[in-house]
Amino acid sequence: MTKLSQIRPIWIVLIIVIALAAWLASGMVGGSAQESGAETAPEENTAKPVSVAVRTSRAESVWREVELNGRTAPDRAVTLRAQTAGRIRSVEADRGSRVNEGDVLARIALDDRSASRNEARAVVEQRRLQYEAVRKMSEKGYQTRTDLAQAKSDLEAAQAQLAEIQQDIDNTVMRAPFAGVLETRPVEVGDYVGVGDEIARVIQQDPFVVRGDLAEKDVAFVEPGQPGRARLIDGRTVEGTVRYVATEANEATRTYAVELEVDNPEGRLVSGASAKLMLPLEQVEAHEVAADLLTLDEAGDMGIKTVGEDGRVVFHRAEIAKSSDKQLWLDGLPETVRLITTGQGFVRAGDEVTIVADGDEAAGGGTDKPVPATDDVRPAPQEGVENDADGPA
Incomplete structure (x- = not known):
């Protein structure tokens, strides 16, 4: 018998298993190294702060308003019947x-x-x-x-x-x-x-009435005789005086009826048309911001993003105290804040950012002076940062 025939089959199988295990182990070690390198590479790329534009805003005293869905109605309407x-x-x-x-x-x-x-x-x-x-x-x-x-x-x-x-x-x-x-x-x-x-049927057109329904939390701030406004379906805004506030709530909606009396000398107002009823409630300290700066946090709360003194993004919950077609006045913010006007969609609360002056503020068009940045906030690099701001964080 030759020496090869003398080697038992069990030893051949054992040698093959050992060789296969060694080969697999070497692949896992190499793959782990590659994966580790792949994970560390993005960390190095995302380490750079995102550039954002900010504007310094100081709170001003405004009247907090409530906006109600209303409808127009004549002051009096009588159906004459045969007697x-x-x-x-x-x-x-x-x-x-x-x-x-x-x-x-x-x-x-x-x-x-x-x-x-x-x-x-x-x-x-x-x-x-x-x-x-x-x-x-x-x-x-x-x-x-x-x-x-x-x-x-x-x-x-x-x-x-x-x-x-x-x-x-x-x-x-x-x-x-x-x-x-x-x-x-x-x-x-x-x-x-x-x-x-x-x-x-005869309808009295002057004065006219805009009717709405007040929530329980707002009814205490409205009383007859106070001024109010109504935005009509055609875009016009008319001013008037509150003439009636219900003292008993509607059992179905838990709201209180309110009526705003407005002048209608030319008889242009029509009955039953939709309108927005805006009534002042109380004076608050609020910030004027553009409507497109509003955002939501992860919990779904409405607010706005600012930059804190440490150069990191802060999310502030806020309530709309007053609104116009394009501007909002937000209540619930600190007296002075640095609003993120550009780039707020690419950062989250806690992110470190690089501050770039807002265009209006840099040109001296803003009414507020900018708050000095701390040593931790670095000036924006001339190259490479804008590419990061253009893409999602």
């Missing part, structure tokens, strides 16, 4: 026309009412003569007090009947209860109306 039955004889005003208090809107035909009134007048005259005769006879002792009382009762009954007929005649004329606009008039000449049927 007597009959045929419409004439209409005196068209829909949409302006009317003054007392103007005739429609007339109902008198029919036999005039004859009934003449008859009632004659009866009244007869009862009056009878009463005078009985009274004179009673004074001479020829009539009892009972006869006198009966004659007086007959006279008063006739007078009441005449007044009732006269009132029915007066009800045939429909007049405007106040100055306004004839909004609707569903009747035409020849229509028959019964008692309670609608004849016309």
